[in-house]
Amino acid sequence: MNHYVWINGRKIRIRPSELQEIDKDGYFRRQPNYFTERPGTAAHPVEKDRYILFWSTGCAWSNRAAIAIGLLGLSDSIKTEVVDWSQRPEDLGWEFVHSPEHINPETGAQFLSELYYNTCPDYSGRTTVPAFVDYRTKTVVNNDFHTLTLILETDFRPLMPSGVPNLYPVRLRDQIDPLNGWLYQNVNDAIYRACFSRSPQAYQEGYDTFFRSLSVLDKQLASQRFLLGDYVTDSDIRLFTTLVRLDINYSRHIGPCPSLKDYPCLWEYARDLYQIPAFGRHTHFQDFAAKQGAFRFNAYYDMVVPNTDFDALWNEPVTRSRLSKDPLHKFTYLTDKEDSACPSI
Numbered sequence: 001m002n003h004y005v006w007i008n009g010r011k012i013r014i015r016p017s018e019l020q021e022i023d024k025d026g027y028f029r030r031q032p033n034y035f036t037e038r039p040g041t042a043a044h045p046v047e048k049d050r051y052i053l054f055w056s057t058g059c060a061w062s063n064r065a066a067i068a069i070g071l072l073g074l075s076d077s078i079k080t081e082v083v084d085w086s087q088r089p090e091d092l093g094w095e096f097v098h099s100p101e102h103i104n105p106e107t108g109a110q111f112l113s114e115l116y117y118n119t120c121p122d123y124s125g126r127t128t129v130p131a132f133v134d135y136r137t138k139t140v141v142n143n144d145f146h147t148l149t150l151i152l153e154t155d156f157r158p159l160m161p162s163g164v165p166n167l168y169p170v171r172l173r174d175q176i177d178p179l180n181g182w183l184y185q186n187v188n189d190a191i192y193r194a195c196f197s198r199s200p201q202a203y204q205e206g207y208d209t210f211f212r213s214l215s216v217l218d219k220q221l222a223s224q225r226f227l228l229g230d231y232v233t234d235s236d237i238r239l240f241t242t243l244v245r246l247d248i249n250y251s252r253h254i255g256p257c258p259s260l261k262d263y264p265c266l267w268e269y270a271r272d273l274y275q276i277p278a279f280g281r282h283t284h285f286q287d288f289a290a291k292q293g294a295f296r297f298n299a300y301y302d303m304v305v306p307n308t309d310f311d312a313l314w315n316e317p318v319t320r321s322r323l324s325k326d327p328l329h330k331f332t333y334l335t336d337k338e339d340s341a342c343p344s345i
Contacts, residue, residue, distance in 0.1 A: 005090050012111055015093035016126050018196055026199025028206075030189060031125045033144035040155050044134050044141050048159055051141070052079040052106055054131040056094065057284035058249070060188065060241040061145040062130035067237050068149045070278030071167065077159040078152075083112055083129060093127045106135035115140050146184070149234055157334065165331035167234045175228055179235045186213040188242050195253040203254075211258055218263040223323065225272070230324040231332045236273060243270045248289035248305055252298070274314045276330060285310035 003014045021029050039046050053069060055062035069078055081104065086095040094112040096104040109115050113127045119139040132142040142148055153168040168176060186209055193206030217239070220227070227235045246260050261267050273279045289305045321327035 005088075005092070007088075007092070008110065010110060010114065012092050013113055013117065015091045015113065016124070017091070018126065019198075022196070022198045025202065026197055027202040028193050028196035028198075030192070033128075033146065034123060034125060035119065035131075035140045035143045036147065037141050038151055038155060039132075039134075039141060043137070046155055046158060048077040049079075050134060050136055052081060052104075052133050052135050054081055054083050054094070054096075054112055054129055054133060056083055056129050057282075057287040059129050060245055061128075063241040063282060064145060064237050065130045065132070065148050065152065066282045067241070067278050068152045068167065068234075070282055071165050071237075071276075072152060072156070073161040073164045074152065074156055074159060077156070079106065079135075086111065094129060107133065107138045109138070146180075149237060153234060160334065163333055163335065165232065166334045167232065167237070167331075169233070169332060172228055172233060176233055176235050179227065180238060183235060183238050186210070187217075188238060191242065191246075191250050191254070195250060207254060207257070214258075214263050214266060218265045221265040221269045225320045225323040226269070226330075230326050230329075232273070232276070232330050237279075240270060240273045240279060244274070244283055244285070245288055248285060248301070252301055268318045268320055271314050271316060272318045272320045272330075275318070280311070280314070283314075 004011050005014065006012070018028070021031055023029050037044065039051065044050075053062075053065055055066045057063070066080060069075055069080060081096065082098055083094040084097045086092040086097075092111055092113065096102050096110060096112075099105060102110050104110070107115060109118075111127075112129070112131055115131065115133055115138060116123050116127045128143055130143060130145055130148055131140050132148060133139065134141050142151065150168055190206050190210040190213065194203050194210060195206075197203040197206055217227075224230075226232050227239065243260055243266060246257075251257055251259075260270065274283060285308075286306065289301065
């Protein structure tokens with residue numbers, strides 16, 4: 001049964017809880033992403049001044065798309081807006097708290113859920129970010145974090161300026177795609193399976209999978225600069241947004257655990273990425289370190305973290321260029337001949 005409240009003359013549906021995604025054995029089974037359309041149709045053409053990405057600085061999934069837009073030079077073509085949690089007693093989900101009077105000017109909505117239900121009145125899941133919205137039709141085109149960065153990297157090439165990074169090169173797609181799948185199951189989602197677990201065995205499965213996988217990656221990165229060699233790819237974005245949250249977000253939920261610094265190659269690798277402007281500019285440590293919900297006071301999280309200069313810490317020099325055959329560059333570029341035809345996914 002759906003429950004609603006009236007806010008400023010708007011009938012807003014109360015957001016379902018993540019608890020509906022817990023199975024009978026206490027395992028968190030993430031809901032599938034519902035909106036998976038690709039821009040480029042008659043209804044949603046690829047063109048400038050049509051789309052807006054709604055994302056949250058605290059959300060690893062949506063953080064990926066914000067970084068990709070920055071790297072690809074799409075900021076002048078695709079709008080972005082940070083959303084945050086509604087500060088009401090009811091759980092109304094993401095609200096446009098940074099827009100004037102909390103009303104997003106492109107869509108006229110106050111809550112992200114309005115756009116979800118405008119697109120699909122029968123939608124019954126959680127409203128999530130990223131949400132890639134066609135603001136001319138006021139509909140959600142895509143909320144699928146699995147494919148959204150790939151869509152940006154391929155379908156939006158006509159809107160990219162010259163000389164932007166090639167994050168999804170044709171020659172590496174048969175490596176990137178399975179690696180992204182492995183990262184999702186063993187790293188990106190594994191930590192959430194631990195955080196949202198409701199049984200000891202479910203917690204242990206997520207915890208063990210996550211930290212075992214970090215050990216595997218740490219060994220791999222001892223001999224290569226990035227996940228697939230000398231240059232940043234889409235896969236590196238996906239790993240980065242999880243790593244930066246380990247010590248000051250995920251650890252608050254899962255209890256005593258290794259620190260990112262316990263994996264020296266991963267720690268330096270993550271800083272090497274952070275020092276790329278689009279990564280650093282879209283990483284808001286204080287936001288995802290902020291106290292959430294009913295957590296009790298914690299001396300470290302509530303006193304030390306707010307006064308930590310994370311930018312200085314993460315900008316400490318790194319020496320990973322020594323692992324590269326092209327130490328002065330972190331990217332290949334879309335001028336590569338093999339990608340001149342701009343094939344889509």
